Amino acid sequence: MLTKTVFARSSLCPGQSLACSFQICNQLLFPCSSKIRFIGAREKPMVCPLKASFWDSIRSGFLKSNMTQVVEPPSTLSEEEEPLPQEIVLVEKTQPDGTIEQILFSSGGDVDVYELQALCDKVGWPRRPLSKVAAALKNSYMVATLHSIRKLPGTEGNDQKELIGMARATSDHAFNATIWDVLVDPCYQGQGLGRALVEQLIRALLQRDIGNITLFADSQGPISLEWKSLSLITSWPFSIAVVDFYRNLGFEPDPEGIKGMFWYPRY
Amino acid sequence: MLTKTVFARSSLCPGQSLACSFQICNQLLFPCSSKIRFIGAREKPMVCPLKASFWDSIRSGFLKSNMTQVVEPPSTLSEEEEPLPQEIVLVEKTQPDGTIEQILFSSGGDVDVYELQALCDKVGWPRRPLSKVAAALKNSYMVATLHSIRKLPGTEGNDQKELIGMARATSDHAFNATIWDVLVDPCYQGQGLGRALVEQLIRALLQRDIGNITLFADSQVVDFYRNLGFEPDPEGIKGMFWYPRY
Numbered sequence: 324m325l326t327k328t329v330f331a332r333s334s335l336c337p338g339q340s341l342a343c344s345f346q347i348c349n350q351l352l353f354p355c356s357s358k359i360r361f362i363g364a365r366e367k368p369m370v371c372p373l374k375a376s377f378w379d380s381i382r383s384g385f386l387k388s389n390m391t392q393v394v395e396p397p398s399t400l401s402e403e404e405e406p407l408p409q410e411i412v413l414v415e416k417t418q419p420d421g422t423i424e425q426i427l428f429s430s431g432g433d434v435d436v437y438e439l440q441a442l443c444d445k446v447g448w449p450r451r452p453l454s455k456v457a458a459a460l461k462n463s464y465m466v467a468t469l470h471s472i473r474k475l476p477g478t479e480g481n482d483q484k485e486l487i488g489m490a491r492a493t494s495d496h497a498f499n500a501t502i503w504d505v506l507v508d509p510c511y512q513g514q515g516l517g518r519a520l521v522e523q524l525i526r527a528l529l530q531r532d533i534g535n536i537t538l539f540a541d542s543q544g545p546i547s548l549e550w551k552s553l554s555l556i557t558s559w560p561f562s563i564a565v566v567d568f569y570r571n572l573g574f575e576p577d578p579e580g581i582k583g584m585f586w587y588p589r590y
Numbered sequence: 591m592l593t594k595t596v597f598a599r600s601s602l603c604p605g606q607s608l609a610c611s612f613q614i615c616n617q618l619l620f621p622c623s624s625k626i627r628f629i630g631a632r633e634k635p636m637v638c639p640l641k642a643s644f645w646d647s648i649r650s651g652f653l654k655s656n657m658t659q660v661v662e663p664p665s666t667l668s669e670e671e672e673p674l675p676q677e678i679v680l681v682e683k684t685q686p687d688g689t690i691e692q693i694l695f696s697s698g699g700d701v702d703v704y705e706l707q708a709l710c711d712k713v714g715w716p717r718r719p720l721s722k723v724a725a726a727l728k729n730s731y732m733v734a735t736l737h738s739i740r741k742l743p744g745t746e747g748n749d750q751k752e753l754i755g756m757a758r759a760t761s762d763h764a765f766n767a768t769i770w771d772v773l774v775d776p777c778y779q780g781q782g783l784g785r786a787l788v789e790q791l792i793r794a795l796l797q798r799d800i801g802n803i804t805l806f807a808d809s810q811v812v813d814f815y816r817n818l819g820f821e822p823d824p825e826g827i828k829g830m831f832w833y834p835r836y
Contacts, residue, residue, distance in 0.1 A: 451765070455764040455765065456764070458762070458763050458764040459762040459763065459764035459765050459766075460762075461763075462731075462761070462762045462763040462764065463762050464729075491762075493760050493761060493762050493766065493768070494729070494760060495725070495726040495727075495729045495730050495758075495760050495770070496725050496726065496728075496729040497722040497723070497725040497726035497729065498718070498722065498726050498770075499726075499760065499768070499770055501760070501766070501768050501804075503762070503765075503766055525832060534835070535831065535832075535834075536831070536832035537768075537806065537829065537830065537831050537832070538829075538830050539804065539827050539828065539829055539830070540827065540828050540830050541825070541826070541827050542823075542826035542827065542828055566828050566830070569830050570830075572832075573832050573833050574830035574831065574832050575830060575831055575832075575833070575834055576828040576829065576830045577828065577829065578831050578834035579808075579809070579834070580808070580809030581806050581807065581808055581809065581829065581831070582806070582807050582809070582812050582822040582823065582829060583804065583805075583806055583822065583823065583827065583828060583829020583830075584804065584805050584806070584807050584812070584815050584816075584820035584821060584822045584829075585802065585803070585804050585820065585821055585824050585827070586792060586802075586803035586804070586818075586819050586820050586821075587819050587821070588821055588824035588825070589801075
């Protein structure tokens with residue numbers, strides 16, 4: 324099975340980043356019969372006015388091998404321009420039988436509540452009223468998803484699309500955002516997809532100039548309660564504390580003694 | 591200077607609560623020449639489908655003296671009904687010269703960004719771009735304010751209204767809310783107004799069935815929020831910030 328892993332690099336316009344990565348991949352890996360299909364921004368290329376430390380973090384996050392140089396973006400988003408929702412192919416695998424599976428990140432937020440409920444069941448979260456789930460999605464500033472897309476050989480246009488991950492953020496659209504409900508299908512955990520999901524969500528928030536990105540991380544591991552924001556880390560074989568998962572993504576607990584607080588939390 | 595302090599009780603319909611408090615106040619305090627003017631909900635009385643532990647917390651928060659019994663509300667909000675923004679008179683004082691000052695809580699969120707900037711200056715917060723402040727207010731789920739309203743004697747309709755406090759909350763309208771930017775004019779601090787502001791904001795969020803109310807507290811105000819019912823790091827849950835700028 325040939326695998327080409329291409330994590331979109333935030334430092335570049337999408338078109339450039341994947342072309343660049345594709346070339347480097349070809350230098351490093353076996354020639355691959357499948358191309359990376361990049362589903363870029365719908366109309367305009369995305370540009371990323373981000374600071375140097377962010378590049379460092381994205382670099383360390385994305386580039387597991389010494390793949391490429393990071394190129395700074397040539398221009399910045401004007402104040403009125405809203406970045407468009409983006410779809411990014413994170414992984415593409417070709418099976419021996421010719422089936423192609425892509426893992427697709429999207430910040431467009433198109434989530435079927437029934438699909439989401441099935442995913443929450445899979446990770447073991449308690450059920451929540453679907454109307455409230457729909458309202459929560461609708462009123463989130465951003466909803467990011469991971470989908471697995473399978474293209475069977477010879478079935479033109481008949482893709483199998485499955486929701487395998489989600490994260491969402493509330494925000495005042497100006498200063499603060501809080502990330503809630505990060506989850507990845509247990510079958511797909513341990514591959515860096517949760518990490519990529521959160522990284523892309525952060526990137527999208529930063530592009531919209533949201534400077535303060537926060538979340539509440541469960542320090543005890545995968546215990547789920549209806550009202551908590553949790554990230555499910557598989558217990559096999561790479562189990563780490565949720566707080567460390569986010570620490571590795573650039574989050575810091577209690578900076579300068581600031582405490583996250585809950586009103587009469589229900590245990 | 592005669593002062594009547596009436597904190598609206600969440601357990602009652604607004605009209606009832608203040609009438610009730612007014613009577614008790616009269617029993618306990620000197621007769622007061624000024625009435626409490628209650629500016630209730632605009633169209634419908636507000637009802638509060640809240641749980642018993644909440645009543646306890648509100649009781650302990652609001653009733654600094656053993657004033658009254660809490661009365662449970664007779665009905666609950668139907669699922670489609672959105673509670674209306676509410677204005678509540680928290681304090682009313684009559685000066686010897688006849689000037690009446692009211693402290694008014696409102697969840698209606700009508701904030702002038704220039705007034706807010708002046709208030710932020712007063713508390714010593716760094717300036718932020720006004721366009722972003724306006725966007726933040728517009729896109730907050732709820733914006734609560736405290737205003738001081740002075741009515742000078744003989745000036746019918748010429749009230750002086752001044753923004754003296756604000757708190758706002760973002761939310762997904764279903765499960766979670768996070769409170770940001772709580773501030774009270776230093777001239778009005780130390781009177782329990784910040785406490786009342788946050789309590790009313792919590793009440794308004796609970797009425798909208800937002801079950802998870804969170805915030806991030808600077809170390810020096812953690813106890814302030816603890817006294818309001820907030821708990822830091824429950825079950826070890828950590829609040830985290832992405833590359834915080836110090």
